[in-house]
Amino acid sequence: MKLYTYFRSSAAFRVRIALHLKSLAYEPAFVHLARGEHRLPAYGALNPQGLLPALEDGGRLLTQSLAILEYLEETHAEPPLLPKGAHARARVRSLALLIACEIHPLNNLRTLTHLKKSLGQSEEQVNAWYRHWIADGLTKLEAELTAPATGRYCHGDLPGMADCCLVPQVFNAQRYKCDLAPYPTVMRVHDACMQLEAFDRAQPGKQPDAQ
Numbered sequence: 001m002k003l004y005t006y007f008r009s010s011a012a013f014r015v016r017i018a019l020h021l022k023s024l025a026y027e028p029a030f031v032h033l034a035r036g037e038h039r040l041p042a043y044g045a046l047n048p049q050g051l052l053p054a055l056e057d058g059g060r061l062l063t064q065s066l067a068i069l070e071y072l073e074e075t076h077a078e079p080p081l082l083p084k085g086a087h088a089r090a091r092v093r094s095l096a097l098l099i100a101c102e103i104h105p106l107n108n109l110r111t112l113t114h115l116k117k118s119l120g121q122s123e124e125q126v127n128a129w130y131r132h133w134i135a136d137g138l139t140k141l142e143a144e145l146t147a148p149a150t151g152r153y154c155h156g157d158l159p160g161m162a163d164c165c166l167v168p169q170v171f172n173a174q175r176y177k178c179d180l181a182p183y184p185t186v187m188r189v190h191d192a193c194m195q196l197e198a199f200d201r202a203q204p205g206k207q208p209d210a211q
């Protein structure tokens, strides 16, 4: 498998975690987001969505991190990223989507660039925007994780799809110096995940393209 990745891409970070959890080897292909390499024609020809990550397997390209996680789950069942039971699986997918759809798109590179360059917002205003959506999303995630009480991870005592999303989102929040004190359960789950090798190996600072 070949993973198109960038060390700071939190969506790529989700997939790196899942690959490590399932002990799947991959070859990284680095696409430098900050230099705009994802907008170059060569990458656009490969992935018309022009986003990271993308995963090549068996000569086919997969895009969208959650679709990739579902693919890995279907093709390599063990260890599972989803629990048993339709209700529990829906809950884990809901937690993952809360992060991937309700927080991340509001704070990704092209959103922030548009605020800054097209709408003339200052660095300070953009940072306030970023922190606003982190606070909004993490407040909801904290509530979800406490009622009913979660286990060691987002759902029970095995790390799964929601944890693959939670940890990169917390990394982003820390990078933007968001106050994380109001989210003790989110942070407890994050800390539990980071004790696992799969999460530790996948973190931005440990990637070969880290700067």
Ligand SMILES: N[C@@H](CCC(=O)N[C@@H](CS)C(=O)NCC(=O)O)C(=O)O
Residues within 6 Å of the ligand: 008, 009, 010, 011, 012, 033, 038, 050, 051, 052, 053, 063, 064, 065, 066, 100, 108, 109, 110, 111
């Ligand atoms: N929903 C997509 C989001 C992908 C995405 O926005 N990736 C970011 C990096 S984390 C990206 O490529 N951003 C480029 C840009 O915003 O210009 C997924 O889960 O894969």
